[in-house]
Amino acid sequence: MAASIEQARREVAALRPKDAGSNRLEIASNELDAIVSTTERASFDILQSAERLMDIGNRLRQSGGRDDICDAMEAEVMSIFTACSFQDLTGQRTSKVVNALRYVEQRVSAMLSIWNLEGVEGVQAAADTRPDAHLLGGPRSDGVNQDDVDALMSGATIIQTPTPAPAAETAKPAPAAARPVPLDQSAIDNLFD
Structure with missing residues (x-):
C-alpha cells in the first residue's frame, strides 16, 4: 500500500x-x-x-x-x-x-x-508520445494576420511559404504557412471550369 x-x-x-x-x-x-x-x-x-x-x-x-x-x-x-x-x-x-x-x-x-x-524536484511528466502531439499547440491567440485576410478577399490566391519547425525534438514539421498572391481574371475563370 x-x-x-x-x-x-x-x-x-x-x-x-x-x-x-x-x-x-x-x-x-x-x-x-x-x-x-x-x-x-x-x-x-x-x-x-x-x-x-x-x-x-x-x-x-x-x-x-x-x-x-x-x-x-x-x-x-x-x-x-x-x-x-x-x-x-x-x-x-x-x-x-x-x-x-x-x-x-x-x-x-x-x-x-x-x-x-x-x-x-526531479519528477518529470511523461513525454507526450501521441503522433499528433506537435499539432496540439494550436494557432497563436492573436489570430490571423488582417493583411492576409484583406489580400485574400481582394482576389488573391494562397501560395505556400516555409514556416519554422515546432520546438519539440520529436515533433513532425508543421505544414507550410500560406501567403496570398494576386489572381488575374483568367485564373479566376479557370477555377470554375
Missing part, C-alpha cells in the same frame, strides 16, 4: 509543471476559451453580414426586383442564420469543458498542497 501511495504522489507531482507557464490544464482551458471567443466573434460578423444581405434583398424587392430572385436570396440568408446557431451550442459545451478542466486543476493543486509536493 505504501508503494501505491508513493506512486500516486509521484504521478500527482508530475502534473505540476516546473515553470508556471507550462501548466497543461491551464493552457488547455485558455485555448478553449480562445476558441469560444473566436467562433463567437466570427458568428457575430457572419450574422451582421447576413442581416445586411437581408436588407439589400428587401430594397431590391421594393425597387421592383424579381420576386423569385429575392425569395431565393431571403431563403439563403435564413439558412445562414440557422447555420450560425452552432456557435451558441458549441460555446456552451466548450465552456462546460473549460469549467471541468479548471475543477480538475483545482483538485490537483489541492492534492499537491496536502501532500506538500509544491517544491518536489
